[in-house]
Amino acid sequence: MLVLGIESSCDETGIALYDSEQGLLAHALYSQIELHALYGGVVPELASRDHIRRLIPLIQSTLKEAKRQISELDGIAYTAGPGLIGALLTGASVARSLAFALKIPAVGVHHMEGHLLAPMLESEQPQFPFICLLVSGGHSMIIRVDGIGRYKLLGDTLDDAAGEAFDKTAKLLDLGYPGGPKVSQLALSGRAERYKFPRPMVDRPGLDMSFSGLKTYTLNTWQQALKEDQATEQTKADICRAFEMAVADTLTIKCKRALEQEGLNRLVVSGGVSANREIREKLHALMNKRHGEVFFPRLEFCTDNGAMIAYAGTQRLLAGEEQDLNFAATPRWSLEALAPLEF
The missing domain is CATH 3.30.420.40 (ATPase, nucleotide binding domain)
Known part of the structure; x- marks a missing residue:
């Protein structure tokens, strides 16, 4: 056909x-x-x-x-x-x-x-069942997938999706549009040790997510830098690095919890935010440690x-x-x- x-x-x-x-x-x-x-x-x-x-x-x-x-x-x-x-x-x-x-x-x-x-477009396709992390500009969902059309929503975003938080962070820092890729690019030159951002909702049970508080924390950090006359490009890069690491850690913790909850060891990650380098590295490390499998679409099919x-x-x-x-x-x-x- x-x-x-x-x-x-x-x-x-x-x-x-x-x-x-x-x-x-x-x-x-x-x-x-x-x-x-x-x-x-x-x-x-x-x-x-x-x-x-x-x-x-x-x-x-x-x-x-x-x-x-x-x-x-x-x-x-x-x-x-x-x-x-x-x-x-x-x-x-x-x-x-x-x-x-x-x-x-x-x-x-x-x-x-x-x-x-989208990962089914690749030569190496994931087998059902699996856990899927869908992260994009408008959605952050964790889903159990038992077949095409056989979906069980395990966790959802309660406010801003991960991609939306990336875009709003870029706007707060005046990085331009589209924001997500600009945050990720600037984060490459950021220092990981300078700021420690919270990992939202990981200290409570369940698989729902929230990123609006992380966005507010980013704003407060930048405003404090302005007050202290430290609003440099390096500070922006350090904030982007801390923000990106917080999102990646949060998603990794939630995926690990979902895999354990459902008794599965196969993970699919898709959506525009799945192209993010930090998130890919963290989830690859998670599945390597679990001796499991993780599947991503090629970069051109993430968006x-x-x-x-x-x-x-x-x-x-x-x-x-x-x-x-x-x-x-x-x-x-x-x-x-x-x-x-x-x-």
């Missing part, structure tokens, strides 16, 4: 072609970072308009790269949620229109299921992309799932509401 994947949930337009027998054939991604940088964050209306401009040319270039014709498509997968409603509707409308014209099935994919299954949507959609299309023409985008959508696949 040859499936076109369309991702347009936020500020990146992703297109991919996935073959159920040959794997990923081609993919393309257009990022709107420059468009939104002027405003310091994503402007939903601008994001939607840019998706409209990019979708058709990207579909055409991806088909050309794979040396396939649009008439060869057997199905279309598109991100149906969660995300920005206008951005979601642009991808959904293009997907449904193409499917109608070509008389092929289309299926709406849960954006976070796409991230969760939003069409390949993960194409893969997830292919699995659901193969199981006979499809939607009728009365499609709807879903800005808020629980992973646990998804139907388990029965092949």
Whole structure:
């Protein structure tokens, strides 16, 4: 089955072609970072308009790269949620229109299921069951995964997600947009011994997370440096290092607790924040110590992309799932509401 994947949930337009027998054939991604940088964050209306401009040319270039014709498509997968409603509707409308014209099935994919299954695009795939840490700009979740569509939410963020905390920390330090990568880059030159930030909610039972207090601690630390006339670039780097280490340690402690709770020793880490070097190193060390396995998507598939949507959609299309023409985008959508696949 040859499936076109369309991702347009936020500020990146992703297109991919996935073959159920040959794997990923081609993919393309257009990022709107420059468009939104002027405003310091994503402007939903601008994001939607840019998706409209990019979708058709990207579909055409991806088909050309794979040396396939649009008439060869057997199905279309598109991100149906969660995300920005206008951005979601642009991808959904293009997907449904193409499917109608070509008389092929289309299926709406849960954006976070796409991230969760992104490591399946690699040659070495994790086997079910496993614990998944999903960390992105809008989500920080720990999930038990027993199969596609068989998800049990074990822990969630009570306020700011990890990626959101990274972005807000960057804004507090006036590092620019997008914030997360800038914090991580500056942290490389930071001194680990200068500041010790708290590890939120690790001293209480459970797997829920909270990063808003860590963001406040960062602000207070920077304001104190301003008062003491120590607001240098090195101080910023030291704060970024302390912040990044606190987030990485917190996520590692929560993952260890989830693995022990569920009696599993296989971990999948995905979402935009899974590209973070410190987090990867800490979780690799955790699983090496446990003699377990840890799986990450390649860096280009950590952030939003069409390949993960194409893969997830292919699995659901193969199981006979499809939607009728009365499609709807879903800005808020629980992973646990998804139907388990029965092949």
